[in-house]
Amino acid sequence: MKHLLGTDTLSREDAVLILDTAAQMAATQEREMRKLPTLRGRTVVNLFFEDSTRTRISFEAAAKRLSADVINFSAKGSSLSKGESLKDTALTLQAMGADAVVVRHWASGAAQRLAESDWMAGHVLNAGDGTHQHPTQALLDAFTIRRHLVGGGTDAEATGKALEGLTVAIVGDILHSRVAGSNIPLLKTLGANVVVVAPPTLLPYGMAARTDIAVHYTLDEAIEAHDIDAIMMLRVQRERMTGGGSGFFPSPEEYTRLFGLDAERFARLADHAIVLHPGPMNRGLEISAEAADHPRSVIVEQVSNGVAVRMAALYLLLAGEEASA
Amino acid sequence: MSGTVLGAPDIARALTRIAHEILERNEGHESLVLLGIPTRGVPLAARLAKRIAEVEPGFDAAANAGALDITMYRDDLRLQPTRTIGETTLPPAGIDDATVVLVDDVFHTGRTIRAALDAIKDLGRPRAVQLAVLVDRGHRELPIRADFVGKNLPTSKSERVDVHLEETDGVDEVLISRRAADTATGEAGE
Numbered sequence: 001m002k003h004l005l006g007t008d009t010l011s012r013e014d015a016v017l018i019l020d021t022a023a024q025m026a027a028t029q030e031r032e033m034r035k036l037p038t039l040r041g042r043t044v045v046n047l048f049f050e051d052s053t054r055t056r057i058s059f060e061a062a063a064k065r066l067s068a069d070v071i072n073f074s075a076k077g078s079s080l081s082k083g084e085s086l087k088d089t090a091l092t093l094q095a096m097g098a099d100a101v102v103v104r105h106w107a108s109g110a111a112q113r114l115a116e117s118d119w120m121a122g123h124v125l126n127a128g129d130g131t132h133q134h135p136t137q138a139l140l141d142a143f144t145i146r147r148h149l150v151g152g153g154t155d156a157e158a159t160g161k162a163l164e165g166l167t168v169a170i171v172g173d174i175l176h177s178r179v180a181g182s183n184i185p186l187l188k189t190l191g192a193n194v195v196v197v198a199p200p201t202l203l204p205y206g207m208a209a210r211t212d213i214a215v216h217y218t219l220d221e222a223i224e225a226h227d228i229d230a231i232m233m234l235r236v237q238r239e240r241m242t243g244g245g246s247g248f249f250p251s252p253e254e255y256t257r258l259f260g261l262d263a264e265r266f267a268r269l270a271d272h273a274i275v276l277h278p279g280p281m282n283r284g285l286e287i288s289a290e291a292a293d294h295p296r297s298v299i300v301e302q303v304s305n306g307v308a309v310r311m312a313a314l315y316l317l318l319a320g321e322e323a324s325a
Numbered sequence: 326m327s328g329t330v331l332g333a334p335d336i337a338r339a340l341t342r343i344a345h346e347i348l349e350r351n352e353g354h355e356s357l358v359l360l361g362i363p364t365r366g367v368p369l370a371a372r373l374a375k376r377i378a379e380v381e382p383g384f385d386a387a388a389n390a391g392a393l394d395i396t397m398y399r400d401d402l403r404l405q406p407t408r409t410i411g412e413t414t415l416p417p418a419g420i421d422d423a424t425v426v427l428v429d430d431v432f433h434t435g436r437t438i439r440a441a442l443d444a445i446k447d448l449g450r451p452r453a454v455q456l457a458v459l460v461d462r463g464h465r466e467l468p469i470r471a472d473f474v475g476k477n478l479p480t481s482k483s484e485r486v487d488v489h490l491e492e493t494d495g496v497d498e499v500l501i502s503r504r505a506a507d508t509a510t511g512e513a514g515e
Contacts, residue, residue: 017409024394024410033447038397066397156412315397320407 006133007186021312062310090119108132138182172234263290331499339475344376363411368492432458435469
């Protein structure tokens with residue numbers, strides 16, 4: 001692997017390797033001494049054109065735990081806000097000797113543009129591009145699901161395994177969500193059944209016609225029709241809803257009534273079912289406080305797993321021989 | 326020289342002798358921990374622990390044998406294709422104040438052991454660290470020596486030493502062969 005741009009081009013073999021490596025990384029994070037010397041002398045640049053706190057600090061923590069040097073480059077208060085082009089920024093990073101660039105951009109395809117250009121030689125990790133992909137989020141979701149539901153809850157038993165036979169429901173704004181954009185292909189690659197629950201206005205064109213995905217227009221209908229093992233609640237992205245006013249659904253109250261996960265709906269899920277959320281949550285909108293704080297909610301665990309998965313991605317891209325770079 | 330240099334009975338005898346030497350050197354099994362370096366050091370550590378338990382019934386072989394993966398501490402990561410990270414398993418009580426015996430199959434340049442010492446430093450503070458190897462083939466590149474050696478095997482750098490074990494390869498044997506110039510990398514337990 002040279003870059004990590006999306007999950008749609010990720011082979012099953014590579015995806016499982018990332019999950020297995022993440023399990024070993026997670027084990028190192030339970031020690032007293034959590035820093036590893038592995039990427040000493042390497043430089044990782046966090047290039048964030050869009051605000052993000054959790055993804056950026058997660059990548060920063062991951063790089064630092066592996067002893068890489070981290071440079072944070074964010075749009076606010078930098079030349080990026082003065083209108084510098086992606087190309088000139090990339091040339092600057094190349095001149096600074098960046099071994100890897102973690103890029104978050106408002107435009108879909110920005111990470112790929114950076115990777116395929118000859119502007120810089122380093123590895124590119126996509127940390128979210130527009131409404132397109134957010135591969136490390138999907139990988140940490142898959143890792144969290146595997147930890148809980150595969151191999152009886154032990155990393156050793158889960159090693160080498162995918163998510164065969166599990167049913168994962170993704171609920172919410174599929175249209176604008178890069179989390180869904182990365183999760184759907186990855187879950188399919190790993191052999192899980194994917195159930196999508198969304199208002200028709202928030203489904204990408206053509207998704208309802210796909211035969212490999214079950215689509216439902218209310219959460220109750222989906223809970224009735226499937227034995228859901230893991231349910232992933234997507235954030236209602238207020239900033240993306242403003243484009244068409246409240247055009248995508250009539251009111252937040254109606255959204256909550258049809259798509260919100262509350263204690264009553266949680267009780268109708270199987271006893272082993274877990275709930276995920278990429279954060280930040282809108283409590284009371286897509287998820288109730290009871291569901292968010294439920295013992296089978298793994299939302300906080302997703303954050304620590306995120307660091308392990310990002311350590312794995314950085315290790316697999318950066319640790320190998322120079323010749324392939 | 327090529328062919329099989331150690332067979333299953335030779336390996337068994339060498340391990341039994343090393344187990345006794347470990348006990349002799351440490352005057353018993355108190356706070357003894359055996360950590361194998363993946364891949365083939367791990368079953369060797371388990372076998373040594375089992376032999377120690379046969380002599381000293383108070384020694385818990387399962388609890389005091391583990392694995393120490395050193396991949397993330399190697400000094401040649403950038404010279405090789407990306408390596409898969411192995412598992413590290415420690416005794417429940419950790420390795421603080423223990424006598425840790427590192428176990429590996431082939432002792433060669435000493436770089437693996439250098440990395441293992443760094444890895445141990447991050448895991449705790451053992452009272453002492455010792456090294457047991459099945460085969461010492463020489464060509465050290467660092468000032469590191471083994472405390473317990475199954476067999477000293479003088480080799481030339483152009484030769485290749487392969488250890489096969491029942492647990493990983495289905496058969497116990499140590500092979501020596503002349504390696505082709507183009508397969509000069511990927512040697513086991515360098």
